[in-house]
Amino acid sequence: MTGCKPAEGIHQVRVPAEFSERRAPPEQLPAASENAPEPGGLKYKTPDGWTVKPNGVMRLASLDVIDGEKKCDISIIKLGPDQPVLENVNRWRGQIKLAPATESELELKPIHCGGKDASMVQLVGEVETILAVMVSTPDATWFVKLQGPNDLAQRERDKFVAFTESVELP
Helix, strand or coil, X not given: CCCCCCCCCCCCCCCCHHHXXXXXXXXXXXXXXXXXXXXXXXXXXXXXXXXXXXXXXXEXXXXXXEECCEEEEXXXXXXXXXXXXXXXXXHHHHHCCCCCCCHHHCCCEEEEECCEEEEEEEEECCCEEEEEEEEXXXXXXXXXXXXXXXXXXXXXXXXXXXXXXXXXXX
């Protein structure tokens, strides 16, 4: 209605699009559901008890599993092709205060992720565990990682494996 003036005592306020009824702020968007696509076409099944959270800078998926005061952080990231396995494993080992490993000490287990053959490593430190899966494609290396307190991470191990196997890479 062009040319209409608001009634006396009423003020017109322009609401930015990110706060309008048509578009909720990102923190109020619903969590991803089963096989819901993430930005970039990534899909996965969210295990029971896991919560989808906003993605960080490098993350294509970010989830939590919380039990009281304990929390495991789960992430999916994508880096360039041909990422060195030993360097990544040793970086993770450092995150949970383990000494670096040599190539011959690597214990990689075969797993499927995104319909492709992948490798999984389980690192158990004094306090925390890291479960990580690495899958290489011609144009990228994908990492699925869970990190948290030993007992909670071990309890969630089977769900992590199922989650990893449910991932559909774009």
